[in-house]
Amino acid sequence: MTEYLRIDLEKEQWECRVCNHVVGPATKSYKEGMLVHNRDPREIHPPIIDPDKYRFTFSPDPEWVRILEYYCPSCGTMVENEYAIPGHPPLYDMEVDLPALKAQWSTREEVPEPVVGPEVVRGTGHGNH
Numbered sequence: 001m002t003e004y005l006r007i008d009l010e011k012e013q014w015e016c017r018v019c020n021h022v023v024g025p026a027t028k029s030y031k032e033g034m035l036v037h038n039r040d041p042r043e044i045h046p047p048i049i050d051p052d053k054y055r056f057t058f059s060p061d062p063e064w065v066r067i068l069e070y071y072c073p074s075c076g077t078m079v080e081n082e083y084a085i086p087g088h089p090p091l092y093d094m095e096v097d098l099p100a101l102k103a104q105w106s107t108r109e110e111v112p113e114p115v116v117g118p119e120v121v122r123g124t125g126h127g128n129h
Helices: 098-105
Strands: 005-008 013-016 022-025 035-039 066-071 078-084
Touching: none
Parallel strands: none
Antiparallel strands: 005 013, 013 022, 035 066, 066 078
16 A cells, blocks of 8 residues: 555554554544554754744744654554644555555555566766766
């Protein structure tokens, strides 16, 4: 489903792709089974100008925005993050149609390892750097 999450269609549950930890039922948001760090946005976007001198520092105001980071409770892999208004519940970003997904995958084989693209070779890009 994502780089770090998969669904076991037989058991209908979210699983961490890194450590195979069962996160929770696929009929609910995977975020319910994650560890959450409610992060001060100034840690990610530090002020550009002196906050002691100026009210607006080009850094997000924690009274207006928060950053929620979601981690696998077993291995600590960051699975997702989101910017939200303080007090707003976590965003419900994936609602899976399990019957349709089961029908789609009924004739396919499982892909246990992430598909990796070709390696980027220095000097072969657009800028030749």
